[in-house]
Amino acid sequence: MITLVDLFQSSTSVCLLVAIVCLLVFHRFHSSFSSRLQKRAPPGPKPLPLLGNLLQVDLHRLDSCLLHVRNELSKIYGPVFTVYLGQKKTVVLAGYRTVKRALVNHAEEFGGREVTPIFYDCNKGHGILFSNGDSWKEMRRFALTTLRDFGMGNKVSEGKIIEECHYLMEEFEQREGKPFNNALTIHYAASNVISAIMFGKRFEYKDPVFQAMVERDNESIRLIGTASILIYNVFPWLGPRLKNWRVLMKNVEANKEELKRIIVDLKETLNPEMCRCFVDAFLTRKLNLEESEIQDSHYHDDNLIYSVTNLFAAGTDTTGNTLKWGLLFMAKYPHFQDQVQEELSRVVGSREVRVEDRKNMPYTDAVIHETQRLANIVPMAIPHKTSRDVTFQGFFIEEGTTVFPLLTSVLHDESEWESPNSFNPSHFLDREGTFIRRDAFMPFSAGRRACLGESLARMELFLFFTSLLQRFRFTPPPGVKEEELDLTPAVGFILSPSPHELCAVSRQ
Numbered sequence: 001m002i003t004l005v006d007l008f009q010s011s012t013s014v015c016l017l018v019a020i021v022c023l024l025v026f027h028r029f030h031s032s033f034s035s036r037l038q039k040r041a042p043p044g045p046k047p048l049p050l051l052g053n054l055l056q057v058d059l060h061r062l063d064s065c066l067l068h069v070r071n072e073l074s075k076i077y078g079p080v081f082t083v084y085l086g087q088k089k090t091v092v093l094a095g096y097r098t099v100k101r102a103l104v105n106h107a108e109e110f111g112g113r114e115v116t117p118i119f120y121d122c123n124k125g126h127g128i129l130f131s132n133g134d135s136w137k138e139m140r141r142f143a144l145t146t147l148r149d150f151g152m153g154n155k156v157s158e159g160k161i162i163e164e165c166h167y168l169m170e171e172f173e174q175r176e177g178k179p180f181n182n183a184l185t186i187h188y189a190a191s192n193v194i195s196a197i198m199f200g201k202r203f204e205y206k207d208p209v210f211q212a213m214v215e216r217d218n219e220s221i222r223l224i225g226t227a228s229i230l231i232y233n234v235f236p237w238l239g240p241r242l243k244n245w246r247v248l249m250k251n252v253e254a255n256k257e258e259l260k261r262i263i264v265d266l267k268e269t270l271n272p273e274m275c276r277c278f279v280d281a282f283l284t285r286k287l288n289l290e291e292s293e294i295q296d297s298h299y300h301d302d303n304l305i306y307s308v309t310n311l312f313a314a315g316t317d318t319t320g321n322t323l324k325w326g327l328l329f330m331a332k333y334p335h336f337q338d339q340v341q342e343e344l345s346r347v348v349g350s351r352e353v354r355v356e357d358r359k360n361m362p363y364t365d366a367v368i369h370e371t372q373r374l375a376n377i378v379p380m381a382i383p384h385k386t387s388r389d390v391t392f393q394g395f396f397i398e399e400g401t402t403v404f405p406l407l408t409s410v411l412h413d414e415s416e417w418e419s420p421n422s423f424n425p426s427h428f429l430d431r432e433g434t435f436i437r438r439d440a441f442m443p444f445s446a447g448r449r450a451c452l453g454e455s456l457a458r459m460e461l462f463l464f465f466t467s468l469l470q471r472f473r474f475t476p477p478p479g480v481k482e483e484e485l486d487l488t489p490a491v492g493f494i495l496s497p498s499p500h501e502l503c504a505v506s507r508q
């Protein structure tokens with residue numbers, strides 16, 4: 001029989017014993033350290049194995065459900081909390097102060113993009129919207145400078161938008177006084193503004209190829225927000241079995257093919273000395289890099305096609321839907337429409353509206369801002385990802401964690417807005433009726449990933465909205481009362497108004 005004394009007499013046994021003691025100490029230290037980390041992680045509802053918190057969230061309106069979770073349980077969890085979508089840990093940021101602190105004060109740490117399975121399928125990690133690292137940095141920088149070179153936010157794009165206003169007005173005139181569902185007409189106008197910058201040309205609204213491209217984008221953006229695609233992100237092996245996934249992939253491929261055709265035409269007539277558009281500028285940069293024999297540049301065909309598809313989609317559905325919300329609010333609240341039209345008649349009269357009129361039209365400016373605030377079209381921004389470990393508001397969040405900055409909770413924050421859930425242009429006006437900026441107005445998000453088309457979008461919203469209201473009075477169709485106009489958004493990644501009809505009645 002071996003006694004303890006015998007054990008200590010053998011040197012091998014002593015080593016073994018020391019090793020065991022060390023392991024025990026390490027294990028104890030490690031578990032207490034991990035549990036300390038666990039303790040400091042943002043709190044949240046208890047997840048089930050495999051499903052996480054999927055059964056507790058409404059996948060049809062994830063944003064309002066998370067907001068609800070926040071409102072209901074904020075006393076327990078506060079403005080930074082964790083939900084598990086399946087096994088995927090997701091940190092939700094809610095409320096103006098928290099979202100701003102994360103995206104602006106910790107811009108680097110919260111500036112990564114979460115490329116969910118569906119976003120990867122659609123973009124393969126290229127382009128601007130769903131990429132990361134040096135490639136994203138270079139593509140974003142190139143897009144910003146090139147869009148500005150071709151007019152974004154200046155007189156050149158003002159001219160393009162005013163030209164497009166005429167075409168849009170013609171469409172409305174053809175249906176003057178008759179009820180119509182303007183479905184994608186406004187999207188065509190928005191799409192033509194970004195197309196003019198990207199391809200140096202606009203499309204006829206009746207062009208079937210153009211119509212199909214806009215329709216496919218619109219449908220894809222809607223499908224990305226459906227429950228089945230959210231489930232696909234959690235269980236990617238389901239993909240080909242889901243109808244919505246198959247339709248989405250078909251749409252993405254078809255649009256890629258159409259855009260490739262446009263790029264090939266531009267390539268054939270390219271003159272590097274005289275760039276006509278965004279695509280020309282990209283191709284010229286690519287040629288120059290190839291001539292200098294620079295290897296591994298980010299200026300390759302994939303980045304070109306995906307940057308173009310990103311800008312086409314991001315520049316169309318967002319602005320188009322915001323304008324549709326604006327016209328719906330005007331038809332539903334005619335007293336606000338009266339005041340916009342009174343200001344338009346007083347400041348502009350019957351001449352063409354220009355961007356410089358905005359500073360003399362505080363009421364109209366406030367109505368457009370309030371439209372963006374209440375419509376809240378990108379309710380959860382686009383998912384972010386932490387680019388490194390970060391301690392935020394006392395919580396530890398590991399590198400690579402998915403983050404939802406809930407823009408809904410900023411634009412409808414009860415501590416920031418006097419009447420967060422109703423249409424109230426006074427949010428943006430002082431007692432004297434002067435326009436006031438509000439910090440919590442964040443529909444374009446903030447920080448490193450903030451919308452890069454903001455200046456173009458703001459110009460489009462002002463010129464399209466005022467031109468339409470100068471010419472037409474928007475009303476519900478005959479037999480429908482204002483209060484019957486439904487403001488419930490349709491399900492989708494971008495919130496659009498549910499299908500509805502309005503009448504555009506000529507004011508002249």
Ligand code: HEM
Nearest residue numbers: 128129314315318319378381382444445449451452453457
């Ligand atoms: C009313 C119109 C628009 C709204 C409300 C809007 C809103 C947004 C939001 C919320 C994001 C996500 C920011 C984040 O992840 O934190 C975004 C990203 C983006 N937007 Fe817009 N947008 C609008 C119009 C446009 C237009 C006209 C363009 C094209 C010129 C555009 C191009 C982009 C791009 C490329 C990104 C990705 C930025 C990145 O990941 O680095 N957007 N936008």
